[in-house]
Amino acid sequence: MADNQQKAVAGSSLVRFGDFGLASEILKALDDLGYSSPTPIQSQAIPVILEGKDVMGAAQTGTGKTAGYSLPVLQSLLYYANASMSPARHPVRALILVPTRELADQVYEDVRKYAKYTSLRTAVVFGGVDMSGQTGILRAGAEILIATPGRLLDHIQQKNVNLGQTGILVLDEADRMLDMGFLPDLQRIVNLLPKKRQNLLFSATFSSEIRKLANSFLDRPVSVEVARQNATADNVTQTVYRIDEADKNDAVEYLLRLHKREQVLIFSNTKAGASRLARQLEKKGLKAAAIHGDKTQAERMAALDAFKEGNITVLVATDVAARGLHIEELPCVINFDLPFVAEDYVHRIGRTGRAGASGEAISLCSAKDEKLLNEIEKLIKRKLPVHSIPDPEIRKEKVSKGEAAGADKRSERSPYKSIGLEKKGRDPWFDRPYVPEASSENGKETEKPVQKSLARPLAALLGGIPKAGK
Known part of the structure; x- marks a missing residue:
């Protein structure tokens, strides 16, 4: 030929x-x-x-x-x-x-x-x-x-x-x-x-x-x-974050809350992983759903429609389900798992930055992903910038203060400023949605009336810190 x-x-x-x-x-x-x-x-x-x-x-x-x-x-x-x-x-x-x-x-x-x-x-x-x-x-x-x-x-x-x-x-x-x-x-x-x-x-x-x-x-x-083979779009900013495998879930939540994206498409390598991540994000107050091969066509289309309409802000998908998705002005794609096939990286990040619009592609890379990252860089013929995710306590503080690039200036409306709880370690997740926590007392399941992270700021607003047992 x-x-x-x-x-x-x-x-x-x-x-x-x-x-x-x-x-x-x-x-x-x-x-x-x-x-x-x-x-x-x-x-x-x-x-x-x-x-x-x-x-x-x-x-x-x-x-x-x-x-x-x-x-x-x-x-x-x-x-x-x-x-x-x-x-x-x-x-x-x-x-x-x-x-x-x-x-x-x-x-x-x-x-x-x-x-x-x-x-x-x-x-x-x-x-x-x-x-x-x-x-x-x-x-x-x-x-x-x-x-x-x-x-x-x-x-x-x-x-x-x-x-x-x-x-x-x-x-x-x-x-x-x-x-x-x-x-x-x-x-x-x-x-x-x-x-x-x-x-x-x-x-x-x-x-x-x-x-x-x-x-x-x-x-x-x-x-x-019209472009060199396996090229990625110049209008898509690509970033890699080094992270421990066990810390990926919290890192994703940090990135989502920090950047305040209206729509984010997250890629998982497995169907079970996509469902698990969507459930965990939902429990943390984020509007998330998963689409993969085990979902019926009706379920997949319903989730996609909800995502396009803004009723769902985070869509977690496998490669099979995500191929062919077209979402207007999708601002961000996150690779929770790096793809096993390097060419799939090109397809994944191609979901953002479409028709000349700018976009961002974020990849989480643990120690076991190093080989996959090397294959991707070899394919696209460029080195990707690598950054580190802050420690958990620093992540919480950055989310509350909006200190990282691209974050909203949330400190201007932060409830901490008026009650003196701006310092590190002083419950910076005040605005995190309330989720009842289950506990067991005498063999019976009960719910804690207030999340621990809400106790100090609420008490401060009411005029004092309650003593234990009151």
Whole structure:
């Protein structure tokens, strides 16, 4: 493939979507969405795809890959657009394969918006939900189908969909599909497609395995790369904090309270770890939820919607659940666990700093994570700044006084200033939400009426410190 591979050259004169020759129906939809100028990946990919060539597209996540391939696909399919109610007039002509439910739903919503003023039908199928509703949609016909590989094969086996007229195949996040073991499913699906078709492969990272996959079914592809391989966005500030493994939970709470972020996405390597961390943060008064593979699709979508609406401020997720998540202006990502695969670091921090916005990526690194950190730095070809988390007592004082960079100036409204309890060690967590503590007396469970951390400041406000037993 390397010998036949071509490089796309971005057309500097293409500064508006109208310059690509897209139909008025598509341009009207883009205008509704506020799209004006194409991103670099769109500027390079759209003209090449419109020429009918195979494409290998690599770009940092959040740079507009979905529009980069879906807009020219819609343009190519407009010839087949019709208002007929007959399913036979709406066969699958473009198939978009993605690795996860969340990404499938996200791509579907985007494509549906772009196709708003056309007669082209769009459908999506993924696992984790009942097949019956999807069956009815598929049998009604749709020119564009977005699917996860496993669920698509389920529908093919039940003869709910036929791919005999599919002329365009898109693999989005191809590297993740390989990581998740979808290669056999991909090969089965490709074998069911017409031999003569256009193939588009898009991903944020390109490993040797991805290039081998592309070599197996792409025909003289044009390579479209707008950033060096495995690069991270310049507008994302990356920081590593050294921490003992046993102290990670408290360190996360410290960072969350200190920086007062409205939305934070935290990554855990395991499903059990994600659930455990979310529960612990909830107990400490933070609005948190977890999403991972053991959650139902309804639970995952409900948590994601609550996060986007601000009802949940901390979302703890595994890599599988988080791939494809798109949250507008997400300010911060925290790696509670460093990823086992270095490429996943690029995907994780790509959830923040999207579409040119600034973002922050924080990673907690214990002694056992050193090798993983070295692999990440080797991949992104840069050393990450490393800092230390203060000791617990100092952390509490910094949270109460807002002394660290990026913290709110909470000392101006601190209750300690008026009652003389500003000094180190004098209950700086006054504003921490009250959580009843269970204790056992004579075999019976009781609740302490006031948290220990509230006793001194409350008593001081009332005029004195109570003696023991009163």
